[in-house]
Amino acid sequence: MEYRLRTAGNRNMAIALMVLLVMVILALGLCWRMYSDNRALMARLVNNRETILIPYGADTPFSFTGQRGDARYLRLMALSWLNLRLNINSENAADSHEMLLASACDGAEKTLKPVLAEEKARVTTNDGGSVFYPKDFRVWAGSGVVDITGQLSLTYGMHTAAPVPKHYRIRTDIRNDRLCWSAFLEVPDAQ
Template identity: 40%
Template sequence: MSQNSADASYLQQMALSFIALRLNVSSETADASHQALLQYIRPGAQNQMKVILAEEAKRIKNDNVNSAFFQTSVRVWPQYGRVEIRGVLKTRIGDSKPFTDIKHYILILKRENGVTRLDNFGETDDEKNNTAIILGGLFFPAA
């Protein structure tokens, strides 16, 4: 790792941490987890992301949501700062039985001047072969 680059292991650990902060939440932990995640969002997107995460936290608390993500595979391209994570997202609303979704996330991390930032947090639909880069709820279809 250097001031402006990172190895695969570091990128994997950071990406898994970002996934956990965004997806492993409950009505009790959403605010603190989202606040921790905000520290790593690239500066130009922090205000917008703050609003989106506050809306997510409000829904999580109002509906008494608990969710947990279980990774099944991780691939890293250090030269691009790209990490792809596949897994299962289990979500429970109130006292209901949890429902399960298969998920595939793409995270882009940038390291500049010794600081790691989350540049994009995306989800792709493998069945539809449809990729969107998502940061703060904005969807940018991949070219």
């Protein structure tokens, strides 16, 4: 009888030791996982090289780690530059175009100045305006290219012309620690 109690006690002790061993192994695995996750997060925090920008009065700051930014930021900047060029009337055309040229990369404004002067003259002489309604955006954040398609509505005095489909391509660069556009092109439609 004493032998049975002793073997039953040894068996219970062996089961308890096995359960404790499994619990210790699981606890060590959990500790290792927490240690490695903490180490990876600390390395990410220490080596974080994010740039945080608040563009042209937007409510939300954008952060990015690349040279040009993420797609959301490039889309917002391209839309603001497009608005400065196309959403104009006879009263604000000069100021809008001046702000647009101020955000150009060094030397890029030379190619756009004649086009802007022609657009400004067309709007101011006819007491008109233009409004661009974007329909589609395509952003290549790696190369800094933004394609925007939409409808351009023109008004001249009391007359409104039919909306014209337009396609613009804006290339962005980082120069002198600021984001600027280096090309602002109207892409002809393939019809």
